Amino acid sequence: MSKFYFWLSLFIIFTAISSSLPEGGVDSVPPVRPKSVVGETAPPPLRELRPEGEGELKQKSRLDPEILINVEQKQHGSMSTGTAFALSDEGIWGTARHVTEDCTRLIVLTSPRKGYRVEEVIPHPTADVSILKTVAGAKAFQIETDTLTYNAEGFHFGYPRGEPGNVYSRLIGRRIIKTQGVRKGREAVLVWAEKIRQPDHNLSLGGISGGPVLNARGHLVGVHIAGSVRRGRSYSSLPETVTSLLQQTDYQAVTQQSDQPYRVDRLRDQGNLLRKRLSVAKVVCVVD
Template sequence: MEIGEKADGRGTAFAIGSGFWMTARHVVDSCDVVGILERPRRGLRARSYSVHRSADVAVMRIDRSAPPVRFADAPPQPGDIAYHVGFPRGKPGELRSRMLGLSVMNARGRYSTREPVIAWAELERFPEDSSPLSGISGGPVFDSQGRLIGVHVAGSVRRGRSFTAHPSSIREMVDRSGAAPSSAAEALPFTPDTLPAVADALRDRGTVAMALCDVR
């Protein structure tokens, strides 16, 4: 994956604990100001953010709490179905995928990393189109029980593939940030038929928000 020069941009973030929000490293790394869009035309600036030293995940501290995601107890397995939620191309969108297996992703450019990731085959997306999924980066990826199993970090439209940060990288970033995920956090189950409605519910209650990057 090529990490270009930093410019103003948008991605996706999600609540993991009181005032803690997770996103992809490439969404916020090297930005002068980062934050989330609480509602149209109202952004909330992060007080601070930290990035994983060797993986594409980051955590922001923001004076805004929302119902957090619930973390899965075990990593996904090949053949498992996942549900990706976020803001592809700056608009609400989601997709369903099937796990293919483990892979390795190399990042070059603004920073360089080599990290374990999970590869997924895209099954369907809402709304239906064949455009790149830029903007969903940093978004949460759930199992059918609505528990977090990944963070969307990259994709290939031509191959119909998506890639998520490995659970070990996510856990390491959570521990390093000092966030305290709740085992009692509510999980909203997914099915193929309810994917758009559940994704909208997560955005409406503020669990999933648009991430903002400002370069000055």
């Protein structure tokens, strides 16, 4: 008799997990805990890095220094997190392409255990950027069209290591990221010298990938795609990369943004506000 109740319990649990999704594109998500980084040592304190030029940022060139990054394939049965940001209140989001690759299911979280399932993923053919489509969106960011300048402020928001976090930085130059492994390519990126981290730690910022990099006007100037813990640097895709990908779709990004200017002394409060209203959201990738 005890065996009967044991198998009956397993059947009920399996049925609950395998039940169909509710209408409206809202999915149920198991809890995701940030993974510990084995063997990672604390780097020296963030250094004072000077910009590599003055005035307007130089045009990208094939001769820009290269950074080599290895891209690994996600394992079957794994679950990982990244960050997305709103491009339209009609359910258009931006994120990093490596956040969306190999995923069987993608969910933009609206609460710790619920979210919008992603209906469509449009990856950039060469850059580490993807566009997501869900049933609903949030207050969106305007994409900056003005020329960027050296030493410009950068405000990074997202979910490093699966938890809310913010970074304040300064734009110091440009590089070319060369990827190897499961994805090979070259992409011009912006280099940011990190000045402030919240929470204050010297661990990897993994999980903030796909998050927005904003300027002091609150406009999107990049998509966070990589970082160097040892050097205290972050790398972001160019704003025109997002624009060019949107132009290949039928989706339109927001053209006006009325936020107050972003300031370093309000970094924590502004990050919390963006996450609360889902302009910055956590993304869960499930690989079945």
